Amino acid sequence: MATTLLVLVPVAVVLAVGAGAVAVSPAHVVEIVRHHLTGSVPDVPAAEDQIVWAVRVPRVLLAFVTGAGLAVAGATLQAVVRNPLADPYVLGVSAGASAAAVVVLTTGVGGGIAGGVAGGLGVSGAAFCGGLLTLGLVLLLGRQHGRVDPTRLLLAGVALGYLFQAVTSYLQLRQGGAKLQAVLFWLLGTVASAQWSSLWLPAALVAVCTGWLIVRARTLDALVLGDEVAASLGLRAGWLRVQLLVVAALLTAAVIAVAGGVGFVGLVAPHAVRLLVGTGHRLLLPLAALAGGVFLVLADLVGRTAAPPVELPLTVVTAVAGVPFFLVLLRRGGART
Template sequence: MKLQQESPEVVVALARRRRRGRLAVVGTAAVLGAVVLLSIGTGPVGVPPGTVARILAAHLLPGEHEATWTAAQDQIVWSFRLPRVLMAVLVGASLAVVGALLQAIVRNPLADPYVLGASSGAALGAVGALALGASVPGLLVSGSAFGGAAVAGVIVYVLASRGGRIESLRLVLAGVALSYLFSAATGWITATADHGRLPGLLFFLLGSISSATWEMLTLPAIALVLGLAYALRRASHLDAAMTGDETAASLGVDMTRLRVEVLVVTAAMTGAVVAVAGGIGFVGMVVPHVCRLLVGASHRVLLPFATVAGALLVVLVDTVARTAASPREIPLGVVTALVGAPFFLWLLRTRPVGAER
């Protein structure tokens, strides 16, 4: 759907920006591939990148492969580290897509799953299930996370609705208030939980993918594919939403319907992430905003770039989290804040905010 007719000069400028955006996506994807190989080989038992590549080729490509690696290296790479790195890719990509969607419909670069209550709702559901004795991973935890995110979405929708329309400011205010409420309930459960479960609950709240397995990849992978497909299909509508409700309506975009759809999609994606990785903040806010500064606001370019950039960030952060204080592991959410916040502040200091337009 083409929302407006641009002048030839604007068309040329947009084409150049999209070309630069595609190059940025390809370049970042290449960097991600290299970082994935390095991350898989990094740990208490180091595995050279060449050996990692040969092990992966032996498992993924048909034909005979001469084994120049040990059985222990094969198990470390294929059974332990690869699922964890792939989980980092899925979590980072999902949070970036969620952040981009929410920032578009509320026209606020601070919007992310936490601001609109989805993460807090999912965390409350998952922590409640864990306190009752559920295991991670488990259907009860996943279902509870989905349910918590869905309940948060419904409540935010009801509170933000006025006269049959969803207002952006009310949406943010309702989400923030609900996030505080759910966080308080989560804190209550954590404070009153059995002492034996307390370390696991706290680690889950701060984010971790240390228990990632091949089976756990299915849920976030499906959520990411479906969510990204929806976002790309609605890219022109998201562009219009960034111009304001009145302008978007004049271009034929039903903003109330768009916001409802985005709330449903982001709640599902957030629930999937929280169910397998716990609460990981900052990624959904910073990555889309930084990507918008670098490649512009067109969502056909922004969404793929943010997806790859989010995956790259979380893979790097997880590598630091599991190696910086070895043999202990730092919660993932702690490292995302320590790494992301200074970079974001530096970028705001050195780049004008208007550069994203």
Template structure:
């Protein structure tokens, strides 16, 4: 007698989506508060909560009774909170871009950097570090964003043939262009002065250490716009997973929709990479885990993936600050070191069958 594993009921997975979203939201708030209490300036978890609440809600008594020092307030509100929120926005953006990229090419192994966008951002940022902002004419973030958009446009033009964006050509073009741009980055790195190498490595491996409130605006706006677009087109995303012919029969203009997805992924990834560097693994793993938890229906999977990506990267940044304190390690090292074994554990347990691309 042969025993087979029964698939998880769809209704049960659908009902799990709101609970998963609420749990992730609560976890995210908890990470924000704990992160605010972590650093060289002594701040307790309770004091961190009071400072954040005091800036969000008016006339709270502890903001003026002298129980909190100006140094504590500055450490939490001006330095730690923007950093944690930027990590959250970056994680949410990478997870969303990963989910859309996997739908775009119908490949569960796809991730945001498949387009060569990260490599393009790397070239722009490294050019500023090695040549100087005056020579390039842009700030580091501006040059990284410009490089990311340039790479995305190049991949789109290379993948488009006969007015059609073919998934296979898109993957091959992205891999080839990414390799070329990575070679340019390596050349700039080995020919620059030794003191620049550390800054280059920190950007390429990802960091939000220098986050400010103003840096949050662009990636947060990009995340909001792409998330609204994805939610409005979630049915089209579901149809795309079944196949081009079925999607066309359901009224989806497949080629036009793929072009829109490509633009959305490129803009979102570029906006994130420009301020956080090359943080890998989030866009590959988080969408998979979200599908395992709540199913592949994008209407319920996308919110869970966005919240999951935010919590994962905020927690990874907290670990990057504390694991080797007082030395800080790049956040990309943490995401790979933690995410890869966890994902392999899921695969070994045989639970990744729900991470497929079909509903």
């Protein structure tokens, strides 16, 4: 599977960059990217160079980074809380980030819609801070007898998630027209406003956090077996769980801040990989990152080419395309057990 994903990543990226209202051949895409990386002179039209490098490459890379970050966060949370239904949104981080972003979008604070739905500094900053604030509240409410309890953690996350969803719904009800459409589009996920300037920070955070988690893969394996097993291995389960939750929340908040509320990737990608390669996190985490990245790149490709000139939000595509694929994998995995 690893080899297949390593081949799929560049193929999916090149195809996604070349597809659109102005089609660009894979050979020209490769030539343009090589030109900008090496400084050579491209033998392609200037318009294609501008479309590919300034518009499509940042968009496709942001989609890949977002999918990878959500997949890794989902795999981590499923291990930390020992719940196969856990995803990056189960702790309410997404709801808190969305509520903060919608406040900016609907009130105009920090640039609002004029600053760009997904890429505006005010919206992104508010979403990131809202996600981290929600994590702090969840950790505070999830403590029992001086340690973080997984059940209380989930309950606190679900409760806060409903609270922030109520705030978001109330703010939506007060809007109308183009502003409401922009809010709804952001809540369902979009990388349409991707720019090079909005790519570097989430890419760096996803790379660093994923690397940190891979180094601690054995810790995640131990936590899946329970706190007693972790303690027998000399691990401080409570403190490790807090660290892992913070890292997973950072991943989630970083990608939501620039891509909106992309759903389903953090649930389906880790499970799909787990059904194929097993539960060991040293292999699961990097493969889930690749699978999530490719999945969201293809979802964005479908979303912007399926019904032009209308562009579909990412969550619409990930759910419609991902659920049948995941159910087929689940059925095959169940048949082998």
